[in-house]
Amino acid sequence: VRVALLAGGTGGTKLAHGFAQVLPGDDLAVIVNVGDDLELHGLHVSPDVDALLYTLGGLIDTERGWGLRGDTFTAHAMLERYGAPSWFRLGDADLATHIHRTHLMRAGATLTEATAAMASTLGIGARVLPATDDPVRTRVETDAGVLDFQDYFVRLRHEPEVRGVQLAGLETARASASAVEAIAAADLVVIGPSNPVVSIGPILALPELRAAVEASSAVRVAVSPIVAGAALKGPADRMLRSLGHEATALGVAKMYAGLVHRFVLDDADADLARDVAALGMEADVLPTVMRTEADRAALARAVMEVSRPA
Numbered sequence: 001v002r003v004a005l006l007a008g009g010t011g012g013t014k015l016a017h018g019f020a021q022v023l024p025g026d027d028l029a030v031i032v033n034v035g036d037d038l039e040l041h042g043l044h045v046s047p048d049v050d051a052l053l054y055t056l057g058g059l060i061d062t063e064r065g066w067g068l069r070g071d072t073f074t075a076h077a078m079l080e081r082y083g084a085p086s087w088f089r090l091g092d093a094d095l096a097t098h099i100h101r102t103h104l105m106r107a108g109a110t111l112t113e114a115t116a117a118m119a120s121t122l123g124i125g126a127r128v129l130p131a132t133d134d135p136v137r138t139r140v141e142t143d144a145g146v147l148d149f150q151d152y153f154v155r156l157r158h159e160p161e162v163r164g165v166q167l168a169g170l171e172t173a174r175a176s177a178s179a180v181e182a183i184a185a186a187d188l189v190v191i192g193p194s195n196p197v198v199s200i201g202p203i204l205a206l207p208e209l210r211a212a213v214e215a216s217s218a219v220r221v222a223v224s225p226i227v228a229g230a231a232l233k234g235p236a237d238r239m240l241r242s243l244g245h246e247a248t249a250l251g252v253a254k255m256y257a258g259l260v261h262r263f264v265l266d267d268a269d270a271d272l273a274r275d276v277a278a279l280g281m282e283a284d285v286l287p288t289v290m291r292t293e294a295d296r297a298a299l300a301r302a303v304m305e306v307s308r309p310a
């Protein structure tokens with residue numbers, strides 16, 4: 001089974017790790033959000049790509065949920081001393097990732113090529129494919145003004161209410177050809193349990209990418225990032241509410257209606273299955289909370305199992 005998974009940095013990445021445990025390397029393509037990318041200290045930082053590289057490479061700091069396990073922050077302290085922005089913390093080894101990526105890109109590599117080279121060095125078999133090589137940057141309209149995504153998410157700890165989302169650069173951006181091809185070649189397209197607005201939204205906003213999903217003959221399934229009316233991490237539930245959606249698995253299913261054949265809800269939301277099915281998709285009730293590596297693999301297996309053509 002060739003799987004193409006759409007993912008952001010946390011929920012989608014955990015499910016990617018599940019698929020990576022149960023599929024041979026090349027059968028998994030992860031199409032990653034780059035709307036969160038930023039330029040910091042002159043370096044290209046790609047938080048969701050790095051979450052995937054570090055998770056699939058077995059390097060992520062699982063306690064913090066970002067950066068590398070055991071990393072130190074000496075360079076960060078020195079940058080702070082120089083008066084450089086210090087609200088986005090980068091560990092020393094993490095910094096090496098951004099230096100290396102930026103170096104490859106200044107030498108002419110696309111983000112896709114730089115990511116592939118780094119994934120290969122880290123021994124990752126799955127293809128990690130940025131949704132686009134062009135700069136599409138998420139900005140959020142909030143009560144505190146229009147903010148760059150990381151300004152909102154990290155500096156302001158996602159406290160401001162989100163009233164709208166803009167994707168700067170979208171008009172001229174092209175989807176990554178590798179991502180489009182991976183979707184076309186997939187037997188199973190999975191929308192991971194990531195924030196539908198700011199993680200999956202910027203991926204599906206790329207017209208060629210959305211068209212590839214719509215044209216795909218694969219089974220298309222989404223996994224709910226909302227469990228029992230709440231996000232397990234981050235502001236997805238609040239963001240859904242302030243943007244006029246329901247902050248429930250059903251609310252997310254409505255956002256994907258017409259795009260997916262199946263929708264996976266958590267056991268805790270079994271009572272919503274009938275309403276999800278009424279949207280014209282199969283509702284699959286499964287344990288979706290991934291606490292351990294085994295949970296991730298089990299969910300990946302279960303998603304493949306329910307999606308198997310009859």
Ligand code: GDP
Nearest residue numbers: 008009010011193194195199225231232236290
């Ligand atoms: P970000 O880029 O770090 O914001 O990450 P994502 O958009 O990928 O992840 C945020 C979403 O992942 C939130 O809505 C969480 O509820 C969801 N999430 C995190 N862990 C899990 C999990 O184990 N299971 C499910 N179903 N959702 C999860």
